[in-house]
Amino acid sequence: AQSVTQLDSHVSVSEGTPVLLRCNYSSSYSPSLFWYVQHPNKGLQLLLKYTSAATLVKGINGFEAEFKKSETSFHLTKPSAHMSDAAEYFCVVSSYSNQAGTALIFGKGTTLSVSS
Amino acid sequence: GAGVSQSPSNKVTEKGKDVELRCDPISGHTALYWYRQSLGQGLEFLIYFQGNSAPDKSGLPSDRFSAERTGGSVSTLTIQRTQQEDSAVYLCASSPRGGQVNSPLHFGNGTRLTVT
Numbered sequence: 001a002q003s004v005t006q007l008d009s010h011v012s013v014s015e016g017t018p019v020l021l022r023c024n025y026s027s028s029y030s031p032s033l034f035w036y037v038q039h040p041n042k043g044l045q046l047l048l049k050y051t052s053a054a055t056l057v058k059g060i061n062g063f064e065a066e067f068k069k070s071e072t073s074f075h076l077t078k079p080s081a082h083m084s085d086a087a088e089y090f091c092v093v094s095s096y097s098n099q100a101g102t103a104l105i106f107g108k109g110t111t112l113s114v115s116s
Numbered sequence: 117g118a119g120v121s122q123s124p125s126n127k128v129t130e131k132g133k134d135v136e137l138r139c140d141p142i143s144g145h146t147a148l149y150w151y152r153q154s155l156g157q158g159l160e161f162l163i164y165f166q167g168n169s170a171p172d173k174s175g176l177p178s179d180r181f182s183a184e185r186t187g188g189s190v191s192t193l194t195i196q197r198t199q200q201e202d203s204a205v206y207l208c209a210s211s212p213r214g215g216q217v218n219s220p221l222h223f224g225n226g227t228r229l230t231v232t
Contacts, residue, residue, distance in 0.1 A: 034220055036223075042225060043119075043120070043207070043223045043224055043225040043226060044207065044209075044221075044223035045223070046220045046221075046222075049220055090158065090159065106151075106158045106159035106161075107158055108158035109158055
């Protein structure tokens, strides 16, 4: 069975400081992993995805994530936070299943707050 | 090009009434998903359509919930005899290749349902 755990429900940082949003996964298969972002009153947007190519994945808006199989982690980072990064972030694991809809498992989300 | 379109964006209804939520996926996308996002919760999978195949309904929380997809395009999610616990944001997503682990989802902006 696949599962994903976002270790922090809320992260607060100051503008210009690094961002770390933690995600651990569990999967019986080699997973594909995604990070989605949801800004207030907007739909979900794909930030980046890992699909068994390079373990360090670069996404939009300066975010990147590193797949670490030994730690079953896929943490999202950004060197310097911007006010516009304030949003909710979802870690998602996708593994092969005949019932493809149920193979997309979302974490409960991490709310990122950025202060000036 | 046009993204996933959902209507209405907001819906307030009285307990016991039926509601219909509409989703227009991206043209050419064969897979369509419905998710629900309740306050403080992650995304909850509801139902998945892939082309003309029978849908995966394993996520529907009760028999008050149903969905159809006409002509492999537009989908309608119907909630009968709404309850207050149905209040949530209902998100629709489409994907060009359902059942493929590397195929990310494109989400609509959601319908915020409030049951009073």
